[in-house]
Amino acid sequence: MATRTPEQTADTPVPTNQEQHVVIFRLADEYYALDIQAVQEIVRMQPITSIPGSDAWVEGITNLRGRVVPVIDLRRRCGVRDSEPTAETRIVVVSSPNGMVGLIVDAVSEVMRIPSEQVEPPSTIVSVPENTYLRGIAKLEDRLVSLMDLDGVLPSHGTVGLGDAAHELAA
Amino acid sequence: MTSTGTRLQFDLDDDDVKLFCEEADEQLELLDNSLVQLEGEPDPDLVQQIFRAAHTLKGSSATIGHKKMASLTHAMETVLDAVRQGRKSPTSDVVDALLAALDALRVLAREVVTRIDSGTETARLQSDLLALLEETDAEAATVADDRPARRLPEAVTNAALAALHQGRSAFLVDVVFGDDCQLPSIRCFQVLQEMDALAEVAHTWPERAAIEAGGGEFALSAVLVGNTEEEHLHGALAAVSDIVQLQVRLLSAEEVEGPLQAAPAPAKAPPAEAGRPKLQVVDESAPAQAAGPARKAAQSVRIDVERLDGLMNLVGELVIDRTRLQQIREQLTPVLKDANLNELTDNFEETTAHLARVTDELQEEIMRSRMLPVRSVLTRLPRLVRDVASKCGKKVELLTAGEETELDRSVIEEISDPLVHILRNAVDHGIESPEERRAAGKPETGTVRVTAWNQETYIYLSVQDDGKGIDVDALRRKAVERGLVPKEVAEAATDEAVLQYIFFAGLSTAKVLSDVSGRGVGMDIVRTNIERLNGEIKVRSTRGKGSEFIIQLPLTLATTKALMVVAAGTVYALPLVSVTEALAEDDADIHSVNGRRTLRLRGRLLPVVDLARALGETRPRAIDASRFVVAAKHSDRQVAFLVDRLLGEQDVVVKSLGDLIGNRKGLTGATILGDGSLGLILDTASLVSEQAYPATA
Numbered sequence: 001m002a003t004r005t006p007e008q009t010a011d012t013p014v015p016t017n018q019e020q021h022v023v024i025f026r027l028a029d030e031y032y033a034l035d036i037q038a039v040q041e042i043v044r045m046q047p048i049t050s051i052p053g054s055d056a057w058v059e060g061i062t063n064l065r066g067r068v069v070p071v072i073d074l075r076r077r078c079g080v081r082d083s084e085p086t087a088e089t090r091i092v093v094v095s096s097p098n099g100m101v102g103l104i105v106d107a108v109s110e111v112m113r114i115p116s117e118q119v120e121p122p123s124t125i126v127s128v129p130e131n132t133y134l135r136g137i138a139k140l141e142d143r144l145v146s147l148m149d150l151d152g153v154l155p156s157h158g159t160v161g162l163g164d165a166a167h168e169l170a171a
Numbered sequence: 172m173t174s175t176g177t178r179l180q181f182d183l184d185d186d187d188v189k190l191f192c193e194e195a196d197e198q199l200e201l202l203d204n205s206l207v208q209l210e211g212e213p214d215p216d217l218v219q220q221i222f223r224a225a226h227t228l229k230g231s232s233a234t235i236g237h238k239k240m241a242s243l244t245h246a247m248e249t250v251l252d253a254v255r256q257g258r259k260s261p262t263s264d265v266v267d268a269l270l271a272a273l274d275a276l277r278v279l280a281r282e283v284v285t286r287i288d289s290g291t292e293t294a295r296l297q298s299d300l301l302a303l304l305e306e307t308d309a310e311a312a313t314v315a316d317d318r319p320a321r322r323l324p325e326a327v328t329n330a331a332l333a334a335l336h337q338g339r340s341a342f343l344v345d346v347v348f349g350d351d352c353q354l355p356s357i358r359c360f361q362v363l364q365e366m367d368a369l370a371e372v373a374h375t376w377p378e379r380a381a382i383e384a385g386g387g388e389f390a391l392s393a394v395l396v397g398n399t400e401e402e403h404l405h406g407a408l409a410a411v412s413d414i415v416q417l418q419v420r421l422l423s424a425e426e427v428e429g430p431l432q433a434a435p436a437p438a439k440a441p442p443a444e445a446g447r448p449k450l451q452v453v454d455e456s457a458p459a460q461a462a463g464p465a466r467k468a469a470q471s472v473r474i475d476v477e478r479l480d481g482l483m484n485l486v487g488e489l490v491i492d493r494t495r496l497q498q499i500r501e502q503l504t505p506v507l508k509d510a511n512l513n514e515l516t517d518n519f520e521e522t523t524a525h526l527a528r529v530t531d532e533l534q535e536e537i538m539r540s541r542m543l544p545v546r547s548v549l550t551r552l553p554r555l556v557r558d559v560a561s562k563c564g565k566k567v568e569l570l571t572a573g574e575e576t577e578l579d580r581s582v583i584e585e586i587s588d589p590l591v592h593i594l595r596n597a598v599d600h601g602i603e604s605p606e607e608r609r610a611a612g613k614p615e616t617g618t619v620r621v622t623a624w625n626q627e628t629y630i631y632l633s634v635q636d637d638g639k640g641i642d643v644d645a646l647r648r649k650a651v652e653r654g655l656v657p658k659e660v661a662e663a664a665t666d667e668a669v670l671q672y673i674f675f676a677g678l679s680t681a682k683v684l685s686d687v688s689g690r691g692v693g694m695d696i697v698r699t700n701i702e703r704l705n706g707e708i709k710v711r712s713t714r715g716k717g718s719e720f721i722i723q724l725p726l727t728l729a730t731t732k733a734l735m736v737v738a739a740g741t742v743y744a745l746p747l748v749s750v751t752e753a754l755a756e757d758d759a760d761i762h763s764v765n766g767r768r769t770l771r772l773r774g775r776l777l778p779v780v781d782l783a784r785a786l787g788e789t790r791p792r793a794i795d796a797s798r799f800v801v802a803a804k805h806s807d808r809q810v811a812f813l814v815d816r817l818l819g820e821q822d823v824v825v826k827s828l829g830d831l832i833g834n835r836k837g838l839t840g841a842t843i844l845g846d847g848s849l850g851l852i853l854d855t856a857s858l859v860s861e862q863a864y865p866a867t868a
Contacts, residue, residue: 049741049849051828051835053787061828061841063849066488068841070831098830154831 019113024145025092025105028080031145032105033114033138038150040093040100042108045085059104064093071102077153078133096154103153114138119147177288182236188283193473194231195280198224202273204550207557210266213254218261222251226340226421228276234338239293240279241336245424246297247272252423253304265303270554272296323394323427327374331427334371334396341427342370342404346391347416359387361411369407370397394422476580479541486534487730487824487843493530494821494845496523538579538727545623545632546574548587552594552621559598566605566616567598573623578630579727585704586632586724589697593634593720594619596694601638601718611715613637628726635719641712643669650675670710671807674698698806702856703839705731705746707806731825733842735818735850736801739783739790742850743814744823744842745803749855752802753817759800770811772802780862782812782853786837805859812858825852837861 022033023042043064048071050060057076061068071091075082088107093100122134133152138145183191201224205217225248232240247269253259278291323331331341346362348355359382366372372379375393377386395404405419500523507516549571560567578586602608602617609615620635643666650656650672661669674694701708705725712718725731725748733744734753752772760771761779768779779800783790800811823842828835839854 047848049841049851050790051832051838051851052739052741052783052789053836054832058832061832061849063843063847066484066491066843068826068829068843068849070829096831100829101831 018116020116020119020147021111021113022145022147023092023111024109025090026107026109027075027078027105028083030080031109031143032074032078032148033145034092034094034148034150036111038094038096040095043091043093043102045089045091045104062091062102064100064102067100069093069100069102071104072154074103074105074153094150096150098154101154114140114145114147122146179282179286179288180236181283181286182234183283187235191231191235191283192280195228195283198228199273199277199280200547200550202269202276203554206266206269206273207553209254209261209269210263213261215255218251218255222248222255222423223421225251226423230335230338230340232279233336235283237279237283239291240276240282243272243276243279243293243297246300248423249425250300250303252425259304268296268299268303272300322429323374327394328427331373331394331396332424335424335427339396339398341373341422342395342397342399342401343418343420343422343426344391344393344395344404344408345416345418345420346408346411346414348389348391348413349415350389352389352413355389355413356382356385356387358411358413359391360385362391362408362414363393365407365411366393366395366404369404370395370399394427474540476541479537482537483541486530486537487826489530490534490730490822490824491843491845491847493527495847497527498845534730538730539577541579541581541727542577543580543583544574545576545578545583545630548583548590549574549621549623551587551591555591555594556598556619559595560602563599564604565598565602567602568616568618570618570620571622572620576623576625576630578724581728582630582704582724582726585700585728586722589700589708589722590621590632590634592694592697593722594621597634597636597638597718597720601636601640603639607639611639629723630726632722632724633719635717637717640714640716641670641673641710641718642714643712646670646672667711668807670712673710674708674806699856702805703854704728705748707748728825730822731852733821733823733852734801735821735823735844736782736799736812736814737816737818738781738786738812738814739788741783741788742818742844742848743782744821744850744852745801745812746853746855747820749803749805749859750801751804751809754800756798756800756813759811761800770800770802772809772811775809776864777802777809777811778862778864779811779813782814785812785858785862803855803859805856805863808859808863810859810862823850823852 020033021036023036023039024031024033026032046062048060048062051058054060057073059071059073062071063069074080083106085104086106090105090108091102092105092108093102095101118140119136119138122137133149134146135149135152136147138147181188202221205221205224208214208217209221225244229241229244229248232244250259250265250269254261254265259265275291275293275296278289279293282289282291335341344366346359348358352358359377363372363375363379363382373394373396375382375391377388377391381387382391401419401421405417408414408419409417500520504516504520507513507519552571553569556567556569597619598617602619603611603613605615608617618637620633622633622635624631647661647664647669650669651658651661655675656664656672661672674697698708701722701724705728707723709721709723710718711721731744732747734747734750736743736745762769762771764776770777770779782801799814799817801814801817802809802811825840826842827840828838837854837858838851840852841849842852844850
């Protein structure tokens, strides 16, 4: 999957005749999109075993047909306020360089193709510096959809346990 | 000449790389092990085995176009051939040159994977090897040949050399028929036909035309080229009647080029007994096969490890389902009984019990199929001992036993390093110098014994030396000096307990026991590695007599027996090997000592630690529940963990937490529980060492 940082997107406009195939999901009242290539499957909320001492946005691990898959709470990761799971809550399972990862979202709304000319770099609309996980905003007729950069959302290897590592060093 | 870092091209695809590496590793390991034994004791079977390994390597490297590797193995083969024919005796110079070449081969073989030129210089190694041959032993040269030397016609030589270069093999076949053979010409023709069927017959003595014309005699020799094996040729040719002597020998390129030495022929054909032809087969390949355990021809197939791992995972899921099914049965049985469905209940119970049994057997079988003999680790040791011993100026003999002991390949991969560390220490610090040994009335050559054996569900590895032993008093003093153990404790401790201090961090054996600096491997790291495998290590030692390190390991890492507990709502698996006792908190003898809750258990004082909190859990637990205490040990330290509930023992299938989560403090992995949810497997070693009181008596 080709990923672009916001800067690159700004410097090199995406060719116009292309479109992106994405899965659109909701976190609270905001819509986000992930490249469909990265999405392995979407499952209903299921039991998750929390890992003591891990970062707040790491919900834990779950059993996906015999595989142990870490699950991230996207609401907490994206700074959206917490809420209890509902009947619509889903786990979007994506493949990453660190293996499969589950992302908890409030609802998965649709799969669609977004023409590239409807996508703008995030800097023109959102100016929050820590939003490294956004690679563009798509302006659809009825709403705005943030295109999520998976590499930005998922921490690089080992950083999840940083809190603990520091603790161990101090000990 | 190529320089370091240049990209290399080889004539093979990715699948073949794997095959090539497997074969090369096998042969290199064989060489590694047997070359050391070559020195001094030129056992013909061993020489033959080594020659073959070099020959195979040459063939496979030539096939893929690895020129450097092919020409180096070629030089090795030439020297080995001289040794084989008795023209050169395997002195330590010869072995050194061969070992140096072997080291280079290892690097060259890696190039096939990396495809990057390692810049390994082979020209000097080759000339060193070939120079050895110029000083041919006078003693060895006495082996004379009573038959005229035979030379192949040039065209045949060239064709045979080309075939060798393509990785095929050349053989010299010598056949002698008995005196009483009625129709030698027909027997000759039969042998020729057999040879034609098996390989390309490059040349024969007498010539093919003569044999075909019925001019065969009582003896026949031939040079064959093909992709076959000596034993195969031997087997097929031995079937021809009236043969009294049959020899099939693999030829090196030198031999093909030079005069061919025949097998030492019997002075005359043995007299036939009462008209009954006696088949006296001189076979040099058969004994080698019987003697060389590495060449054991069991009926086997190569299976990709990934496939075995996949099978293991599937069985793991089956084990989970079995557990789940047993839970369902327990819930269902009363319901079915109430409904008067007794027959159905019995059927159901029988079936689930049978399924459980079959699943267990299946799991065990698959586990066994992943097992490898520990030999693959042990074969690397003679070389190591030789190198370390010669560096330290010591004389050491290594004896190994129990090479056939099998253990899971995952364990084999992990055990090699700790074993090497221990062995290195045994030679470096355990065995005394020849002078010291002589002064102590011991033989100059020290002995290190590495033994492997099976007992119940564990395998044991022992490294025993007859060196000077460990100075317990020095160890006791150092441990106190460095504040690792309170003085009173150390003084009260038995010598056996003090010996185990050797595994403490900060007590390097090197510094305590000898003046050789900078070479001691921290035994604490060795112990940590072994405990990570759910294993244990202990040491025994007698001053002046020697030391013994004993490693205990589980047969497999894929599953482990565990005590399942609940803490703060999460299920944890405590590896059973570390659990010493479990009891209700109310029954436990708990006191407050220096403000810490302490359990008195069998005369020892254990800190009482809330398991969930030790792991960094922040969620509150249900306060009202009565709790349990589980005592867990790590080497000689113990901790009592407070948990909410005990769920009983279970075989758990170990799964990784995944790269994203990585290695968590206090956790080694996850396991799937009967209800499909996940439990966490505890790393008792790290938890106990973090929480325990400093070494207690």
